Amino acid sequence: MAEYELQCFAQSGNAYKVALMLELSQASWTPVWVDFFNGATRDPEFRSEENEMGEIPVLRHGETRLTQSAVILEYLSQQLGTFGWENEEERREILRWLFWDNHKLTSYVATLRYMRAMVKTGETDVTRFFEGRAIAALKVLDQRLADTDFLVGNRPTIADLSVCGYLFWPEEIGVDFGPYSNVNAWLERIKALPHWVAPYDLMPGHPLPTPA
Amino acid sequence: MAEYELQCFAQSGNAYKVALMLELSQASWTPVWVDFFNGATRDPEFRSEENEMGEIPVLRHGETRLTQSAVILEYLSQQLGTFGWENEEERREILRWLFWDNHKLTSYVATLRYMRAMVKTGETDVTRFFEGRAIAALKVLDQRLADTDFLVGNRPTIADLSVCGYLFWPEEIGVDFGPYSNVNAWLERIKALPHWVAPYDLMPGHPLPTPA
Incomplete structure (x- = not known):
């Protein structure tokens, strides 16, 4: 049995932040697919048992249940000893x-992508x-990122893993990343980390079923 | 000379979160008004010297400069010994x-209020x-808040001081708080805390000058 259980779905960048952390750290984890697009997170039982905020991701680790991607990332950095801080000043800067x-x-960014790529509202x-x-x-x-390879301490930390969460989908966001060359170079550095996996290959639920 | 210097302006709920923390804790602090509405936070010097994120509040404490209201609240709870957590589980829940x-x-909420009460875009x-x-x-x-007096641990913490930051302006937000009786009762409990002061009375810059 995997040590960590992550409630997620492939389209969630917030879940990807945590899934990427687990995968890059080579932790023992398993994804549990949540049917977000059919309202699973709005269900009263989900809200009372999993997350009153009605959001994904949810991480279960033994008896501990955690929500909010950033809180989970902080927890995992301490549990796994990866992508954390070296002193109090770095900890605050990451936070x-x-x-x-x-x-x-x-x-x-997430809401813009949701409107353009999922709800398909058109330009409004x-x-x-x-x-x-x-x-x-x-x-x-x-x-x-003009003069540093990563956001804090010039090495990858949970700050990078959080901030990059939605940025591997520029086409779905519909924003040309061309002008942001430092961002692009930094994304390439993250993709070059050992065990990096793209969001749609890391979590279940892609592609979405075509409506009948 | 005051121990803490808070860059702020009266209309900023994010600055109010910190100002309220300092005032409720009866800390030695002084507000430093920032001319947000004339673009002070977009100024390159502000971005290089104070906050690259271009945001208020900024707290100075000796040689330490901090930004992001939540990071400042966490710092102050430890410095001042007020509104903090009692154990690791509470710390994560506050976070x-x-x-x-x-x-x-x-x-x-802040963006909605800004559009309605400051930019006055009308309903769009x-x-x-x-x-x-x-x-x-x-x-x-x-x-x-249905069955607890405060968000975490049934006593006021920095979680409450953050979440309430924009909620003393329901008229400016333009949302009827009537249906949210637990929220209203909780706001009254915060107002009843010793040394509570309303945002426009706690920070400089209110009212805004009338355009000529």
Whole structure:
């Protein structure tokens, strides 16, 4: 039996952040597919038993149940001894990028991709608004990576594994990453890490069934 | 000279999260007003010297400079010995609500308020989209508070101080909080804490000057 059980689905970048951490660390883990697109996370039983926030990922490790990708990443870095910090200042700097990712990058990029690639709303005032916010965040990230190979401490940490979570899908996001050459070079460095696997190959549920 | 220097402005709920922490803890602190509405946080010097993320708040404590409200709250809880956790499980649970706030509550509520009360865009597809997300978050919060006085450990922690940051402005957000009676009761409990001060009375820059 695997040590870690990750509730996830292939299209979730937030779940990918954790799956990538587990895979890069060569942990003993197994994915458990959650039927997000048919409302599994809105189910009252899911909310009472798994996550009142109604979100994926959920990690189970023995009796411990954890949610919020960043909290799980922090936990795993300590459990597995990988991709963590070396001192308190680094720990805070990693945490700072984890919050920035959740608030300013993923919150816009993930929603934009969801509208364009999953709901297929077409171009609307809402997609244009989210695209503006997504591009502002990509600029901050590109600037940060101008003279460092990774976000914190010049080596890969959970900050990188979180921030990259949605960025291997530029076509689905529908934003040209061309101008962000530092971001692109950094994504290549992450892809070159031993045991890297792309999101759709790492978690179950891809491709989505074609509607009848 | 005050021990803590907080770069802030009265309209920032993210700055308020930290200002409220400092005030409730009766710390030695002083606010430093930042001219956000005239672009101070977009200034290249601000980005290079204060915060590359281009955001308020920034806290200075001696030689230490910190950004991201949640990282600052965690730091202050340890420095001041207030509103923190009692064990590792509580620490993770507080962190979980801090991430949820940044990703799912503040990200939508703050932007909705900004469009309605500051930019005054009027009702658009974008405000309607953000209102839907804000209400979904308020429902999660209301459910959480159904049988506990505060978010974690049944006593006020930095999780509460973060999550409440934008919620004392329901009129500016333009959402009727009436249906969320647990949220309202919890906000009253926070207002009843010794030394509580409303955002516009705690930080400089209110009201905004009327355009000429």
